[in-house]
Amino acid sequence: MKKIWTQYLLVFGLGIALFIFLISMAKNPEIEIEGEWSELTWEYEKADKNETIKQDFTSISNYVKDLIGENLVIHKAEKWKFYPNGKLILEGNGYEKEVSWHMKGRGNILEIKYDNQNIEHYNLTELSDDKLVLNFDTDTHTRGIARLTFVKTNPYVKKI
Template identity: 65%
Template sequence: MKIWIKYTAFFGLGIFLFTLLMSVAKSPEDVIEGEWKELVWEYEKTDWNKLPMGNSYGKDSGYIKEVAGQNLVIHKAEKWIFYPNGKLLLKGENYSKEIAWKIKGRGNILELKYDNNNTEHYSLTELQKDKLILNFDTSAHTRGIARLTFEKIN
């Protein structure tokens, strides 16, 4: 076989594989659109000995939300509604706030932008049609990595 045929076949195969994968896969921007309900806040990795009463508090979702999310706007929310135009509506009990969302990297970073141009970044650890897991580093009170799990409700 002539060498140029081999090279064309090699690069053609690469382009074919990429096109095939892209046509089958769904963009994370499309998957995330819709209404998500917070299920649980957890500590994935943390300095357990710095938590009051040690390990038992480290498993209390409400306590973790209070501690790990205290400086974050999202901590008042219970429902997250992602709109296709890049708007995110955070809804809680007697609380509603509209912010902007973007997905960065290879689809693994969720960027939230507030009116005052402040931004927060969350790691999109898992994004399926009915389940969303976000991770973020915490530094308030306890150093570690927190995890938020959501289920899709609409």
């Protein structure tokens, strides 16, 4: 009887050890996202192909941003500053807005709350030291999935 319990404890102990090992190897996405991120591109899976031929990449990105982002709080932002206390400053050309951010799920959902508790959710597809990719479902008149890519321009943000 004692032997079987020892075996069980060993297996569970191994499971816990594996968990601790993985967690110690990992970077917490909540900490990794902190810092200043600059928008690189806006892409849309159903972007008009003719536009791609006619115009350069930057204007395509802006075209997509105007098309699908008009109803989003992030529309005017070019720089996103994530602070540790759940504050996010969205900065654009003559534009600044303070909103709050949280991570949900297993660290794969970015939730942005603004004004009178309006909430937007973005899928955090990629998060590394210098790259952040967000995906989100667009609204009904431009159905599809949009993708925002950022590069980290400043890993530290001043405390507000």
